[in-house]
Amino acid sequence: MKHLLLFFSFIITIFQVHAQENLPTDYLSKEFHKGRREAFRTMMPANSVAVIFSYPERVFSRDINYNFHQNPDLYYLTGYKEPDAVLLIFKEAQGTGETYNEVFFVREKNAAREIWTGRRLGIEGSKSKLGISTVFNGKDFKDFAIDFKKFDKIIYDKIPTDIENNESGFDLFGLLQTFKTKAGITIEDKASLNKFADITNSLREIKTPEELVLMRKSVKLSCIAHNEVMKAVGPDMSENEADGIHAYIHRRYGAEGEGYPPIVGAGANGCILHYGENNSSKIDNQLLLMDVGSEYHGYSADVTRTIPANGKFTEEQKAIYQLVYDAQEAIFTICKEGTPLVDLNNKAKEVLTKGLLKLGIIKDPNDVKIYYPHGCSHFLGLDVHDKGIFKGPQSLLKENMIITVEPGIYIPANSNCDKKWWNIGVRIEDDILIKKDSYENLSADSPRKWDEIEALSKQKSTFNEMKFPKI
Secondary structure, X not given: OHXXXXXXXXXXXXXXXXXXXXOOOOOOOHHHHHHHHHHHHHOOOOOEEEEEEOOOOOEEEOOEEOOOOOOHHHHHHHOOOOOOOXXXXXXXXXXXXXXXXXXXXXXXXXXXXXXXXXXXXXXXXXXXXXXXXXEEEHHHOXXXXXXXXXXXXXXXXXXXXXXXXXXXXXXXXXXXXXXXXHHOOOOOOHHHHHHHHHHHHHHHOOOOHHHHHHHHHHHHHHHHHHHHHHHHOXXXXXXXXXXXXXXXXXXXXXXXXXXXXXXXXXXXXXXXXOOOOOOOOOOOOOEEEEEEOEEEOOEEOOEEEEEEOOOOOOHHHHHHHHHHHHHHHHHHOOOOOOOEHHHHHHHHHHHHHHHHHHHOOOOOHHHHHHHOOOXXXXXOOOOOOOOOOOOOOOOEOOOOOEEEEOOEEEEOOOOOOOHHHOOEEEEOEEEEEEOOOOEEEOOOOOOOOHHHHHHHHOOOOHHHHOOOOOO
16 A cells, blocks of 8 residues: 555656646746736735735536636736635735735645645745745635734725635635625625726736737737738638637637637627537538637637638628728727727717718618627736726726727628628727837738738638538
8 A cells, every 4th residue: 555655646746747738838827917916005005915816717518617817907916717715915015024925725635635636836836936035825714813803994896796615615616705704795885896906907008018918919919810811811611610710720720719709600690799600511601700809818809800701802892891990990090098998989880980981881880880789998917808997087998908899880681771681790800019109900910901801802711722521
């Protein structure tokens, strides 16, 4: 038995050593995350504490979970990518003698579990790799000496309620219960929630140089994927196959996946704003609307291109496409620091309304909302709909924001217009970095003009040459 235990101990050690080989080297640095914690602390009111939890794990099927996705705020502040954790940030130093201004509670190392579910940083790994000095195991939170009632303000985000309880007392459910008990929270304090939102919205809407490196890469590889589908697409291709080309290229360049469920809709499906089935077996001679962006080291691209499956726009498709393109070009002219965010959508509606009236698709300017039912911009970053200040006098474009510009027109069958326009859905979406007096289109590598799309579609793709067995 002793030899068997030694053997398993050896196997576990080998697993832990080799599991850390060949990892990407371009993650955000621990200095970045430390700087974000300091920026957060600067915005906290006097005598306050902030409490930030990991996201819960979610069930995919029965006893199988989805791949874990961290709370972007916790990732932003720590770089930690595991569940069952809570970070405390203090405005002022705490303790006597050896003081601290932050405490992190993480999952305990467990060699046997790590064989099944992957390596854990634990206390020492969190200290060395994340640069956080005061770290404890999650089970220590319950007995950690902290009097939340002494603080004038406890800052926290909305507390999730639909999470599982493994009854250990130190999973996320247990950590949340401990916090609520220690802090005497029976109902959420809106002032605390609002303060947390104010701080994180303000911080995350402006991208640092380190973040911009990752955003550029995420958008760049997304453009490569869109271009490859433009070359590979044909009437006999399925929506799912087009989706798969995006997924392969994203992973080929090191992205962890997509920043949101891909929208790959042909014809009538392209008129469904958040279409997600992607299961039409043939695109046929229709437009294919692809709203797909990679997630690279936590940062999401958000690029949409609309292309003709047979490589050539019809006159009706071209007319709608050109109108959306013109709206996007008009919006670009006001993309610079100081522009009110609301002006972007107003400009989109102005151009689209004139165009739809001219084409005879609408007769009343108020009907533009029938065919353009959404806004044209949102913030982009760790979330595809990233945090930022959307309302009030501070809702202005600022240098180093990244936003989308995505006007669209969607004309489903049975719309109150000539049927020659039915089932034409067009959206063009680009990822825009705001500068002092101008903008940079991060997704310019993927063509937007209709004639450039037609030209690219004549090129052959590597995927056209791939042969698979029939089943």
